[in-house]
Amino acid sequence: MTKTTDTVGDPPYLRIVAAIRRRISDGELAPGDRVPSTRQIAGEWGVALATATKALTTLRLEGLVVARPRIGTVVAGTAPAAPPRRRPSPVPDPEQELSLDRIVRTAIDIADTEGLSALSMRGVAARLGVSAMSPYRYVPSKDDLILLMADTAFGEESYPANAPEEWRSRIELGARTLWTLYRKHPWLAQIGSLTRPLLVPNLMVHGEWVLRALDGHGLDPTKLFDIHVLLYSHVQGLAVHLEMEAHAAAATGQSEDQWMDSRTPALQELVESGRFPTFTKVVGAFEDGYDLRLDALFEFGLKALLDGLTSIVEGQEVAT
Structure with missing residues (x-):
């Protein structure tokens, strides 16, 4: 028993x-x-x-x-054993196999699967099977590690040598490339802001791509860079919610739909108050509720931005 x-x-x-x-x-x-x-x-x-x-x-x-x-x-324990070899290899020493690349890749894996809030130098060491202080031989602090993680993650996507000829196509490719990276690594959008940007080389690669697409259209430097920042903020601003939703789901144990269902009484109270007639009309038009689709919003917003910027970049007024 x-x-x-x-x-x-x-x-x-x-x-x-x-x-x-x-x-x-x-x-x-x-x-x-x-x-x-x-x-x-x-x-x-x-x-x-x-x-x-x-x-x-x-x-x-x-x-x-x-x-x-x-x-x-x-x-822990022994997994199903493979057929014995004639000359078994010695068990590798994790400390001897430790490298900066392994530390960074392990940290990225932790952030991808458990969120940036779960990342710690001690946790990276535990995942690698080394002493708690070993990673510090390669990287001074957690902040430095996060910068290396970001640079590595942003470097996972590159651009073709033969760029599309049309500026809009280039920007669309750049924006979608960044969105792909944020989708792959949701924590990336959490570690930099517009006012205090990440100054890492592989993020600059994506910025350079967009700036080159806009250059040569007669824009003054301030306007050119303003457009670049605006486009980047659209991508990063939506991507922020990827990690936030994952964290909220883990902390509450509720999916996005479950959380909204639990807020039905509060929503009903707002609707029945009569204070927000337009909101009530719009919400009432949804048969099954509003479906927030970040991928669709990204594409919709990108198109709207580029449509609006066309007259500025190409130096001509949109026909009315």
Whole structure:
């Protein structure tokens, strides 16, 4: 008979630890299987990301789970063995294999899967299986690491040597390339602002592409750069919500639709107040509610911006 322990009075993180420990002991999670990430834990148990992180840390300290680079946190133990080799290779030393590139790539993987708020130098070290201070031999601080992460992520997309001839096509390609990167790495939009921009080379590559598309049309430098900033703000401004929604979903345990459903009484109160007749009319026209589609909004806004900028860039008035 399996002995169970009452965890009702324990802190939330210990109840999570007990539940995952039980899954491991019951065989639901086998050696090598991935355990829930911090975001998954936050969503499943309805706790904050910090609590979820504390639970995973406790499981690591107990030796029940280990961090695997590019994989995540998995159940400790021996996975199904491969056929023995005649000359087995020695087990590599994580400290000797450590490099700046591995640190940066591991940090990106953590930010991609668990959010930028879950990133720490200690967490990167744990994922790599090295001592907590080892990453500091390669990068001085978390802030410096984030800059390296951003530069690496922005460098994952490039542009063709033969650029489209028409300025609008070039800008569309540049904007969609940035949007693709923000979609791939939602945290990217959180680490720079228009007033304090990221000065990393691989982000400058994208800026240079847009500036070259606008150059040569007789625009004075201020107007040219204003257009560049406006276009970038459209992409980055929408992309900010990608990471915010992922964080909110993890923290509340509710999807976007579930959250909106839970706010139905508040919405109904606004509609029935009679103070917002246009809002009431528009909202009432939706059969199944308004579907917020960031990809569609990105394309719609890009087209509207470029339509409006055409007369400025090409130096002619739009026909009325």
